Amino acid sequence: MRNFTYHNPTKIVFGKGSIAKLAELVPQDQTTLLTYGGGSIKRNGVYDQVMAALGERKVLSFGGIEPNPCYETLMQAVALARAEGAGFLLAVGGGSVLDGTKFIAAAVKYEGADPWDILATHAPISGALPLASVLTLPATGSEMNSGAVISRASTREKFAFGSRYTFPVFSILDPETTFSLPDRQVANGIVDAFIHVSEQYMTYDVNAPLQARQAEAVFMTLIEQAPLVQAGPHSYEVRANLMWCATQALNGVISCGVPEDWATHEIGHELTALFGLDHGQTLAIVHPALWRHELSRKLARLAQFGRRVWGIQGLSDAQTAEQAIAQTEAFFQSVGVPTRLSQYGIALADCAPIVERFRRRGTKLGEHGSIDAEAVGEILAMCV
Amino acid sequence: MRNFTYHNPTKIVFGKGSIAKLAELVPQDQTTLLTYGGGSIKRNGVYDQVMAALGERKVLSFGGIEPNPCYETLMQAVALARAEGAGFLLAVGGGSVLDGTKFIAAAVKYEGADPWDILATHAPISGALPLASVLTLPATGSEMNSGAVISRASTREKFAFGSRYTFPVFSILDPETTFSLPDRQVANGIVDAFIHVSEQYMTYDVNAPLQARQAEAVFMTLIEQAPLVQAGPHSYEVRANLMWCATQALNGVISCGVPEDWATHEIGHELTALFGLDHGQTLAIVHPALWRHELSRKLARLAQFGRRVWGIQGLSDAQTAEQAIAQTEAFFQSVGVPTRLSQYGIALADCAPIVERFRRRGTKLGEHGSIDAEAVGEILAMCV
Numbered sequence: 001m002r003n004f005t006y007h008n009p010t011k012i013v014f015g016k017g018s019i020a021k022l023a024e025l026v027p028q029d030q031t032t033l034l035t036y037g038g039g040s041i042k043r044n045g046v047y048d049q050v051m052a053a054l055g056e057r058k059v060l061s062f063g064g065i066e067p068n069p070c071y072e073t074l075m076q077a078v079a080l081a082r083a084e085g086a087g088f089l090l091a092v093g094g095g096s097v098l099d100g101t102k103f104i105a106a107a108v109k110y111e112g113a114d115p116w117d118i119l120a121t122h123a124p125i126s127g128a129l130p131l132a133s134v135l136t137l138p139a140t141g142s143e144m145n146s147g148a149v150i151s152r153a154s155t156r157e158k159f160a161f162g163s164r165y166t167f168p169v170f171s172i173l174d175p176e177t178t179f180s181l182p183d184r185q186v187a188n189g190i191v192d193a194f195i196h197v198s199e200q201y202m203t204y205d206v207n208a209p210l211q212a213r214q215a216e217a218v219f220m221t222l223i224e225q226a227p228l229v230q231a232g233p234h235s236y237e238v239r240a241n242l243m244w245c246a247t248q249a250l251n252g253v254i255s256c257g258v259p260e261d262w263a264t265h266e267i268g269h270e271l272t273a274l275f276g277l278d279h280g281q282t283l284a285i286v287h288p289a290l291w292r293h294e295l296s297r298k299l300a301r302l303a304q305f306g307r308r309v310w311g312i313q314g315l316s317d318a319q320t321a322e323q324a325i326a327q328t329e330a331f332f333q334s335v336g337v338p339t340r341l342s343q344y345g346i347a348l349a350d351c352a353p354i355v356e357r358f359r360r361r362g363t364k365l366g367e368h369g370s371i372d373a374e375a376v377g378e379i380l381a382m383c384v
Numbered sequence: 385m386r387n388f389t390y391h392n393p394t395k396i397v398f399g400k401g402s403i404a405k406l407a408e409l410v411p412q413d414q415t416t417l418l419t420y421g422g423g424s425i426k427r428n429g430v431y432d433q434v435m436a437a438l439g440e441r442k443v444l445s446f447g448g449i450e451p452n453p454c455y456e457t458l459m460q461a462v463a464l465a466r467a468e469g470a471g472f473l474l475a476v477g478g479g480s481v482l483d484g485t486k487f488i489a490a491a492v493k494y495e496g497a498d499p500w501d502i503l504a505t506h507a508p509i510s511g512a513l514p515l516a517s518v519l520t521l522p523a524t525g526s527e528m529n530s531g532a533v534i535s536r537a538s539t540r541e542k543f544a545f546g547s548r549y550t551f552p553v554f555s556i557l558d559p560e561t562t563f564s565l566p567d568r569q570v571a572n573g574i575v576d577a578f579i580h581v582s583e584q585y586m587t588y589d590v591n592a593p594l595q596a597r598q599a600e601a602v603f604m605t606l607i608e609q610a611p612l613v614q615a616g617p618h619s620y621e622v623r624a625n626l627m628w629c630a631t632q633a634l635n636g637v638i639s640c641g642v643p644e645d646w647a648t649h650e651i652g653h654e655l656t657a658l659f660g661l662d663h664g665q666t667l668a669i670v671h672p673a674l675w676r677h678e679l680s681r682k683l684a685r686l687a688q689f690g691r692r693v694w695g696i697q698g699l700s701d702a703q704t705a706e707q708a709i710a711q712t713e714a715f716f717q718s719v720g721v722p723t724r725l726s727q728y729g730i731a732l733a734d735c736a737p738i739v740e741r742f743r744r745r746g747t748k749l750g751e752h753g754s755i756d757a758e759a760v761g762e763i764l765a766m767c768v
Contacts, residue, residue, distance in 0.1 A: 001624050003399025007554075008392070014641065015387025170391075207621040209608060210629055213601030221594040237591040240385050244640070245594055253637070256628070257398065 001208035001257035008252050010144045011170040014244070016236065018174045019046070019134055022053035022090075025170050026132070030087030031058045035077060035101045037065050037093040044180040046136055050092055060084055065093070068272055068279065069100030071116060071152045078107045078115065081129065089131040091168075094185070095140025095192075095279075098133050099148035102166040105129040119150050119159035128165035136177040138243035139189030139280065141196055141250025143171035151273060158269040173247065175239035183230075186242075187336040188280025190226050193246040194219065194332075195283040199262050200255040202291065202301050203367040208258045212304070215254045219309045221245050226335050263365035264290050267376055270354040275346055284337040285344075288329040289382035293375065295321060297368060341383045351380045385592035385641035392636050394528045395554040398628070400620065402558045403430070403518055406437035406474075409554050410516070414471030415442045419461060419485045421449050421477040428564040430520055434476055444468055449477070452656055452663065453484030455500060455536045462491045462499065465513065473515040475552075478569070479524025479576075479663075482517050483532035486550040489513040503534050503543035512549035520561040522627035523573030523664065525580060525634025527555035535657060542653040557631065559623035567614075570626075571720040572664025574610050577630040578603065578715075579667040583646045584639040586675065586685050587751040592642045596688070599638045603693045605629050610719050647749035648674050651760055654738040659730055668721040669728075672713040673766035677759065679705060681752060725767045735764045 013021050026032055032054065041047040051059070062077045081089070081104060091101035105128040107115035117123035135143045142148065147162035178186070201215035222245050228238045248254075267290070268282030277285075291298060295318075303317035306324030315323065329339050338344065341351070358365075359373035371379070397405050410416055416438065425431040435443070446461045465473070465488060475485035489512040491499035501507035519527045526532065531546035562570070585599035606629050612622045632638075651674070652666030661669075675682060679702075687701035690708030699707065713723050722728065725735070742749075743757035755763070 001399075001621070001628070003402060005395065005397050007395035011389065011391035012640075013389050015385075018387065207625070208628075209625060210601060210605040210632060213604055214598055214632075217594060217597030217601050220597055224593060237385070240641075241591070241593060244385070244592075248594060248598075248637075253632075256396075257624075 001206055001211070002259075004257040006252055006256050007164070008144065008167065009169075010167045010251075012144060012173060012247070013170060014173045015240075016174055016176050018172050019049040019177075020053050021172060022050060022134070023055060025172075026054060026057065026090060027088050028057060031060060031084055032088045032090050033077070033081050033084070033086035033104075034059055034061045034090045034092060035065055035097055035104065036061070036063045036091075037067075037097045039063060040180070041092050041136065044177070046092060046134065046177050050090070050134060060086060065097045065100040067096045068149075068151045068158065069096045069103070071103075071119070071150055072154065074100050074103050074150065075107070075115070077104045081108045086129065089129050091131060091133040092136065094135070094137025095142040098135070098140070098142035098168070099150060101131050101133070102128075102142070102146070102148040103150050103161070105131045106161070106163060106166055116152070119152075119161050120157075122161065125163050125165060128163065130169050131166070132169045133171045134177070135171055135173050135243070137181060137185055137189060138173075138178060138239075138246035139185075139192040141193070141247055143168060143173065144247050144251040149269065156273045158273045173243050175236055175243050178239050178243065183336060184278070186229060188278050189246060190222055190229075190242065190335050191280040191284045191332050191337050193242075193249040194222050195264060195287050196249040197254065198287065199265060200258065200260050202298055202305065203259045203261050204297070205300060206258055208256075211254050211256055211258050216305070216308050218245050218249050218254070219305070223309070223331060226331070230335075259367040261367045263371050266363070266365050267354070267379065270357060271351075274353060275344070275350070277344060281337055281344065284332040284339045285341055285383045286379065288325055288332075288339060289379050291325045291328075292382055293379045294366065294371075297370070341380070348381055348384050351377075354380065385590055385595070386643075388641040390636055390640050391548070392528065392551065393553075394551045394635075396528060396557060396631070397554060398557045399624075400558055400560050402556050403433040403561075404437050405556060406434060406518070407439060409556075410438060410441065410474060411472050412441060415444060415468055416472045416474050417461070417465050417468070417470035417488075418443055418445045418474045418476060419449055419481055419488065420445070420447045420475075421451075421481045423447060424564070425476050425520065428561070430476060430518065430561050434474070434518060444470060449481045449484040451480045452533075452535045452542065453480045453487070455487075455503070455534055456538065458484050458487050458534065459491070459499070461488045465492045470513065473513050475515060475517040476520065478519070478521025479526040482519070482524070482526035482552070483534060485515050485517070486512075486526070486530070486532040487534050487545070489515045490545070490547060490550055500536070503536075503545050504541075506545065509547050509549060512547065514553050515550070516553045517555045518561070519555055519557050519627070521565060521569055521573060522557075522562060522623075522630035523569075523576040525577070525631055527552060527557065528631045528635040533653065540657045542657045557627050559620055559627050562623045562627065567720060568662070570613060572662050573630060574606055574613075574626065574719050575664040575668045575716050575721050577626075577633040578606050579648060579671050580633040581638065582671065583649060584642065584644050586682055586689065587643045587645050588681070589684060590642055592640075595638050595640055595642050600689070600692050602629050602633050602638070603689070607693070607715060610715070614719075643751040645751045647755050650747070650749050651738070651763065654741060655735075658737060659728070659734070661728060665721055665728065668716040668723045669725055669767045670763065672709055672716075672723060673763050675709045675712075676766055677763045678750065678755075681754070725764070732765055732768050735761075738764065
């Protein structure tokens, strides 16, 4: 395996009733800025639980962080945090609220001229406000990593950033908060977690068998639990297992010392930026196509995946890989996430600006840096 | 699954050449107390690498921490650290040096009358000197957890302690440092890591399938890699995989939200205290016997283990469990660790003081708290 550094200081407080622990976890002597999204937390009781736990603390609220959180919105929160001298950020919501709050934390402390540079040019940051989260949507893993993806509405761009300063100090994961989620968000979350694992697994062998098996553990558990959530949406145990899978899918453990891909995410981000598709939807569209396009480069790992995760026996590597891709695509569909552009009313021709964007940037994607703009076009053609 | 809290702030720096990173990781402005064991680090070049990386820093050394580190020895280091005002502890060695250094870190700051109370009565501690490690022996997982086991020579007692203050700030894991290990230590380390996983896995089902599969991932990788280390002891990749398995076996991930056993360790500690056996040897002796004694309580999980880890097919649960125990015992022997008391020249009658000790303490061991002194006696009878 390759040399690596692993460091994940986020404290996880997991289980029913754990929102009450905010009373001991959030600092008493700081103004807390509570950030949230579209307001579902006010309807499902989570907001009330949070406020009850925070008690007499000075708390400001900033709502309206949208899915694919927007730079423009977040900068309003930055202004509020600065004006009020907020000393602690508490994100209550899913990955978008969390990602947005990481950006707020970094931007408040940013000393450069324009915080957009943190995203667009990866300008280095030297600090951030401490942040924590109450997670309500298992999907992105943002609750236990330092990364964030932020969009700019005005330019339809979407960029990632991360820093050792933007790990949540703690994250509270109460599976009961997910009971009221719409089916679509649950489904997207399952696909998101699955493909996070794949981005770190479906590459090439560097003799890191433990990391591979740890990844396969998440795959198999997602495949096992996903049908159960559809059968009985209010099973605490199923929700708990899905939640923990999503966290373990992207907290840095399975990527220790191995090559990573992330081309599906890069292409998917453009589909969201251009057409407004959900993040999970874009991944479900691009990932099977990308596997098919990269079949020869990923063959050995796809065959291992087919045999160990899907239990395919007695076929050649090529047949196993092909069947594994088909079963995975069928899995995404069975969860409720369509896997073809046409199912979202998007034609291949509509995607030309994406190819053009990658061409202009000169991007080379994937674990070999071999996916150029032309290859992106070929992959998108396989998504129809 | 059960509610849980997970927090592991230790930074891991993994790979060949990583000892040089001490130059940036160890504080410049403190006196560092370097702790080590029997002196092998002076013969294999590790000490020289460490000192070169530490450069001009003020460094004191304390050697001679023995396997099953002794309270009496460690208190000498405590006196040295206090007298010299050491501000940072750097453990260079295996689990014993690490465990011992955790105790030194806690004892230096302990304000009670007698630091032995930290061990004997679990007296609470409110701080510790910051400590870090350069690991040279993959086995105990101490490099990425907060626990330690300390012996008292004068009373032949062995106790564990742990605290949120005793996580290493960082641990450097360079697999090349393990090339010069004696075969016996490598073998003990494999058994130790394997049984650490089992203590957190071989209990009963609480619907935590991801944690089970993460545990199985470590089991399968140890089983796969162990024969390779015997075939070619200087393969970097094999050493790296074993090292990472040992860390992942006991860093808190696989025990999230699940019941744990640890009876094998409790009984094993007494075998070490009484007869001076290596820790790994005691585990290899007790664990198969404990599984046989607890067969009915552990049956479902033993059968799952047999099917998923050992690949046993087509047998009943009882047959699968029995065969899984036999294969695991054979695995310990194949690695080079005898699994019977008689192989170490110990007769059952010699073990009477152990049963007496547990009887006096009124201990109830295992995940059900069902293993009393009498059961310990029965288990030891199955170890002959």
